[in-house]
Amino acid sequence: MIKQTLIKSVCALSVLLASAACVSKPAERPNILVILTDDMGYADVGFNGSTDIKTPNLDELAANGTIVKSAYNAHPFCGPSRAGIMTGRYPHKFGSQFNLPRVSRSGGLGIPIEETYISKVLQDSGYYTGAIGKWHLGEESDYHPNNRGFDEFYGFLNGGHDYFPEKFVPAYARQKKQGLDHAIFGYLRPLERNGKEVQETEYVTDGLSREAVNFIQKAGEDKANPFFLYVAYNAPHTPMQAKAEDMAQFPEIKDKKRKTYAGMVYAVDRGVKRMVESLKATGQYDNTLIVFFSDNGGKPKTGADNSPLSGRKGDVLEGGYRTPMFFHWPQKIPAGQVFSHPVSTLDLYPTFSSLAHADIPKIKKLDGKDIFNSLVENTSPRPGEMIYAVRHRYGFSEAAARQDNWKIIKRDKEWQLFDVDKDPAEKFNLAAKHPFLVREMVAEMEVWSWSNVQPKWFHIHKEGTQWREKAMPRYHETFSLEQQN
Numbered sequence: 001m002i003k004q005t006l007i008k009s010v011c012a013l014s015v016l017l018a019s020a021a022c023v024s025k026p027a028e029r030p031n032i033l034v035i036l037t038d039d040m041g042y043a044d045v046g047f048n049g050s051t052d053i054k055t056p057n058l059d060e061l062a063a064n065g066t067i068v069k070s071a072y073n074a075h076p077f078c079g080p081s082r083a084g085i086m087t088g089r090y091p092h093k094f095g096s097q098f099n100l101p102r103v104s105r106s107g108g109l110g111i112p113i114e115e116t117y118i119s120k121v122l123q124d125s126g127y128y129t130g131a132i133g134k135w136h137l138g139e140e141s142d143y144h145p146n147n148r149g150f151d152e153f154y155g156f157l158n159g160g161h162d163y164f165p166e167k168f169v170p171a172y173a174r175q176k177k178q179g180l181d182h183a184i185f186g187y188l189r190p191l192e193r194n195g196k197e198v199q200e201t202e203y204v205t206d207g208l209s210r211e212a213v214n215f216i217q218k219a220g221e222d223k224a225n226p227f228f229l230y231v232a233y234n235a236p237h238t239p240m241q242a243k244a245e246d247m248a249q250f251p252e253i254k255d256k257k258r259k260t261y262a263g264m265v266y267a268v269d270r271g272v273k274r275m276v277e278s279l280k281a282t283g284q285y286d287n288t289l290i291v292f293f294s295d296n297g298g299k300p301k302t303g304a305d306n307s308p309l310s311g312r313k314g315d316v317l318e319g320g321y322r323t324p325m326f327f328h329w330p331q332k333i334p335a336g337q338v339f340s341h342p343v344s345t346l347d348l349y350p351t352f353s354s355l356a357h358a359d360i361p362k363i364k365k366l367d368g369k370d371i372f373n374s375l376v377e378n379t380s381p382r383p384g385e386m387i388y389a390v391r392h393r394y395g396f397s398e399a400a401a402r403q404d405n406w407k408i409i410k411r412d413k414e415w416q417l418f419d420v421d422k423d424p425a426e427k428f429n430l431a432a433k434h435p436f437l438v439r440e441m442v443a444e445m446e447v448w449s450w451s452n453v454q455p456k457w458f459h460i461h462k463e464g465t466q467w468r469e470k471a472m473p474r475y476h477e478t479f480s481l482e483q484q485n
């Protein structure tokens, strides 16, 4: 309390002195609500171009807020992308560039505890903090959300979950009875609340929405302290399981996969409606910043649509890691604005901590930018600076970087250049026209790559053995300007 009062006084004084730092920032600390989806395609919400999936509640927030068209995740799949969101740093810098091992309780591994999460920074500044849904950042005690800055946690610690309790509860019980304990697939395990197993009875997306509403209501009872709520839906990640009534919303979709996918997205949208209603009912709507996005691109084979982007989840093509995104905050974030400058989900950490007037640990080296003023003014937060993506494959590393309207990408064993503002599908390679720009961007990305460290784990055993066999990451090949054969 004393700290907050002091901050307010300092800001009030700064306002008198017309200091830019405090004048442009709202003095009141907002509640921050992050709504994250999993493996959602770029064109799978109405506000970002979907013609067949209805998302009226997300669309209304987007229309009354700022839609970000060039938002990038720190990685094109789940675990490392989330590590980026929480730490504000590229996961390659702390060995978290693979999903955690697919073994019981992730082999006791997790995102290094030296990496202070945004949740911890906000919690220490007085925020009431909650995480709901998928975690995927470590399952042992040290890595548990409750030990990483979240007062409340409801959900599951691994990378996904089945959706229908009437199916996963008996399946789990059967396998447990057979003594298979450690071998039981995580997607079937009971959900938990703050480390204690619970029996979820609703379709999981609805259960997570219910918990989000409960959190918002509880937060509303103590308005002296703002809240930070991270709602990480596992929808529309596999397994593809939708409620019949949600699929029935889409009689015009004939393709079974797309219909199921649409139903799963629609369930998220129904949840968003409940959260918004709860924010309004508890008088917190006007002072809540809502940020919506997906952790990576969609998988067309599960029914996702990344158009007009090329590529899919896992790729460093735009469709792999560019996500639909919006910011909504009445009177503070411009309504009806489309923001086209490149933004990274690594920007959330410095942006949130700045809005919260929170202290970031002195040793913390963040990779993102505080983008609040840029969003308000519709200017680029990083003119001439780059956003990177690296995905390691079997025996080679895919790499890409975005700078202003340009993107370089190592594809077909050569560096290609695209003007992704005009050519988001990355179809017209302009490298031959701008050789010096390519050379400069590749050189700068190579400098960035020197900050990368060896992975601390691999998702599957084969990945680890191949990494060693092939002497990965083979960056001497990745950053070579010669075409490789």
Ligand code: CA
Residues within 6 Å of the ligand: 038, 039, 077, 078, 237, 295, 296
């Ligand atoms: Ca994902």
